[in-house]
Amino acid sequence: MSIGLFKQALLFLSNESRSRTPERFNRRFNRWFKWLAPGLLVKRWLLISAGGVLLTTLGLAIWVKLTPINRLIQLVNDVLEKITTIVPNYISGPLVIGGGLLLIFWGHTRSLNSITEVLKPSGDEELIDVLLTHRKLNRGPKIVAIGGGTGLSTLLRGLKAYSANITAIVTVADDGGSSGRLRREIGVLPPGDIRNCLTALADEEKLLTELFRYRFSAGDGLVGHSFGNLFLTAMSEITGDLERAIAASSKVLAVRGRVLPATLSDVRLWAQLEDGRRVEGESHITEAMGKIVKIGCIPANPPALPKAVQAIKEADYIIIGPGSLYTSIIPNLLVPEIADAIAQRKVPRIYVCNMMTQPGETQGYTVSDHINAIDKACGKKLFNAVLVQRKIPSAKALIRYAQEDSHPVYLDREAINLLGRRIVLSNIIYEDEKTGLVRHDSARLARVLLRWYSRAQSESIMGFHKL
Known part of the structure; x- marks a missing residue:
């Protein structure tokens, strides 16, 4: 003053x-x-x-x-x-x-x-506003979000406005782009999805956040690499493993919550296609452009990071997705301890379904097909509700995606009801008017998820009192 x-x-x-x-x-x-x-x-x-x-x-x-x-x-x-x-x-x-x-x-x-x-x-x-926000966020529910890719980082960007008790469990099966190069050349676990989640949970106004996102466009051996990936790789070498590297990076970025890899094992995905082909490698699965009938990983049944399992056991709310079904979401659930921990919880658990089908993974998939794929991969039911976009995108977006053989995910209500899942319908779409790209809107998605969580909690309490 x-x-x-x-x-x-x-x-x-x-x-x-x-x-x-x-x-x-x-x-x-x-x-x-x-x-x-x-x-x-x-x-x-x-x-x-x-x-x-x-x-x-x-x-x-x-x-x-x-x-x-x-x-x-x-x-x-x-x-x-x-x-x-x-x-x-x-x-x-x-x-x-x-x-x-x-x-x-x-x-x-x-x-x-x-x-x-x-x-x-x-x-x-004002200091008082900072203190009030700090208290509000620290009293927020303990949320565990599971996934990878841009979908999970989009979700986290919205959730951090409601709680500081967020744990993001991220896949480490990526083998494409900058992460894939670092994995092949240096032997570290792929840092790309983790970097995206760290920056999503960080203060967006900080210069360090932009620095972590910076991608080199010149320089022998640097082109295509992001600074955040290189930083995490260097920290992994210095601290001894990716878990410690993430913890150190979280302090640098003043992250709300924490980001954890699903496993510290060097996991490699494989997929069995309908035409009999067996494809190995996360990036190669999508490129194969076939219908996936089975998916697994090498080594099979990798051990979970203990902190990830503990976070699930202590969670008030578990969110799965959004993200690529077979290459971002399911890889986390191929870790048996993580799938078992989710299945044992009685807290609200919801799956955020993708809005558009993805060529090479989910061509022609309905909402129930997404659910069946997760159930089949894990051998158990992991969630009791599914969040689905209510309205279809604009004609411009539909034409753009149709050229890539991508279409809105069809909501087949009867099949979902037979699977014992509750449907949550809402408009959570963000559409770029210039490019026609369709994404989840971070703020709307988080608001809808927290509203459903409050309603599910109230219903649970009322049901308990009736008993």
Whole structure:
């Protein structure tokens, strides 16, 4: 603040700035009122501090046998009697109280200004708003989101506005692009999907976030690599494994929540196609352009990262997807401990279905086909609801996708009901008007998912009470 509350109050009383001062006063008053919000853990400590001052004063009085205190009280009493003979007590009393309150507010304001200048040197956001947001996010539900690719990072970007207790469990089966090159040349686990999730959960305004996303367009051996991938690779070499590298990177990016690989094993996907071909490698599966009848990984049944399993066991809410069905979502569920942990939970569990079919993976798939593919790969039911886009994209988008043999995923209600899944319909689409690309809208998707979570919780509580 550039002006103290005490000085502002004097300006207000003297009507020196009639047009601007009331507005500033209201703004300051509202800011102070926020400090009284419940759950901020400020008021109780102020009261404890005041109690400590009183207790210390009482101790000193007892220690000196009250003699100086008695004299001081007598002196104050004499002074007050003199004042009340000149100015009546019904006037002098309120004036003294008002002066004392102004001094208290002034002192606290200047103290908080000093703290704010250190913690928030840019001054873009008030300290009280930062504290309120921090408390709100840390009281949010424990959410576990499972997937990979751009779909999971899109989801996380919206979820971080509702909770800081987010755990993203990410596939490490990627073998294409920059991640694939690093995997082949250096032998590290692919960092691409993890990097996307880290930046999605980070503060979008930070320069480091843009740095992690930066992709080199020149340089021998650097073209196509992103800085984040190289950073994670270097951190993996320094710290010893990808898990520690992610933890270190999370601190650098001030990530809300955490990102965990499904496994630390060097997993390689394989798929059995309808025409009899067996294709190995995540990128080769899509390129094969065949109908997938079975999918697995090498080594089979890889061990899960213990922290990932623990996160699922402690979760209040589990979200699977969105993302490429066979190359982003199912690879996580091929880790038996992860699939078993999800199946054992009784908390709300929902699958976010893709809006468009994907050539090379889900041509001609309906919503129930997506569900059946996950059930078949895991051998068990992992979720009790599926989120589906309500309206189809625009004609421009449909024409664009049709040229790539991609179409909206058809909602076959009866088949879904026979699978025992609840359908959640909502408009969660984002369509780029220039390119016609269709994606999930981060903010809408998160809002719908949190609304369904609250409703599912309420229904669960009501059902418990009925029992």
